[in-house]
Amino acid sequence: MSTPNTVIIRSESQVLAANKMLRNTYMLLSMTLLFSAMSAGLSMMLNLPHPGVVVTLVGYFGLLFLTTKLRNSAWGLLSIFALTGFMGLTLGPIINLYLQAFTNGNQLVMMALGGTGTIFLGLSAYALTTRKDFSFMRGFLLVGVLVAFLAGLGAIFFTIPALSLAVSAMFIVLMSGMILFQTSEIVHGGETNYIMATVSLYVSIYNLFLSLLQLLGVFGGDE
Template identity: 70%
Template structure:
C-alpha cells in the first residue's frame, strides 16, 4: 500500500510540475509576443531602418546565450524580454517594407499573422492530444534547421530568390515540427525550464511569420 501510494504521489507531483511549466510557458510566451509586437509596430510606424544581417545575427545569438546563461535565475525574465524585444525591432522594418511596397501589404501581414497563429494552435493541439513524446525528432530537426539556416545565408549573400523561397518553405515545415517537439517535451517532462521553452516557441513563431510573409509576398503579393 505504501509503495502504491508513493508511486501515485510521485506521478501526481510530476503531473503538477508539468502543468506548471506548460502554464508558465504559455503565460510568458503571450507576454513576450505582445511586447515584441509593440516594438515591431513602433519601429514600423517610425520607419526605422533594419539593423542589417550582421548586427541581427550577433544580437540574436548574443542575447540567446544570455538567456541560456540566466534561465535559472531572476535575470532570465529580463533576458527573455531583451531577446524578444530585439527580435521585434528587427521585424518592424520588414513589416514596414511590405506595407510600403505592396498595395495589399496590410492584408499580407494580416494573413501571415493568421497563418502563424493557426499553425501554432494546430501543432500544439496535436502534440497535446496525441499524448506522445516526439524526442526522436530532435536530431532531424536540428540538422534541418542548420541546413536551412546556412541556405538562407547563401540566398541573402548571393541574392538567389529561388533559394530564398525554398528556405521559407523549409522553415514552415521545420518550425511546425519544432512546435510539436517542444510541446511534447514540456508535457512529458523533457523540458522543465519555462524560460527556455518560451524562447524556443517564440523563435518558431517568429520564423513561421517571416517565412509565411515571404511566401505570401511571392504568391499573393500585388505590387
C-alpha cells in the same frame, strides 16, 4: 521497491509539474509576443531602417546566449524581454517593406499572422491532447535547422531568390516540427525551464511568421 501508491503519487506530481510548466511557459510566451509586437509597432511608427543581417545575427545570438546563461535567475526574465524586444525591432522594418511594396500588404501581413496563429494553436493542441512523445524528432530538427540556416545565409549573400523561397518552405516545416517537439518536451518533462521553453517557442513562431509572409508576398503580392 515502489508500491502502487508511490507510483500514483509520483505520476500525479509529474502531471502537476508539467501543468505548472505549461502555464508558466504560455504566460511568459504571451507577454513576450505582446512586447515584441509593441517593439515592432514602435519600429514601424518611427520608420526605423533594418539593422542588417550581421547586426541582427549578432544581437540575436548574443542575447540568446545571455538568456541561456541567466535562465535560472530572475535576470533571465529581463534578458528574454531584451531578446524578444530586439527581434520585434528587426521585424518592424520588414513589415513596413511589405506594406509599402504591395498594394495588398495589409492583407498579406494579416494572413501571415492568422496562418502563424492557426498553425501554432493547432499543433500545440495536438501535442497536448494526444500527449505523444516527439523526442525522436530532435536529431532531424537540429540538422534541418542548421542546413536551412546556412542555405538562408547563402540565399541572402549570393542573392538567389529560388533558394530563398525553398528555405522559407523548409522553415515552415521545421518550425512546425519544433512546436510539436518543444510542447512534447514540456509535457513529458524533457524541458523543465520555462524561460528556455518560451525562447524556443518564440523563435519558432517568429520564423514561421516571416517564412509565411515571404511566401505570401511572392505568390500573392500585388505590386
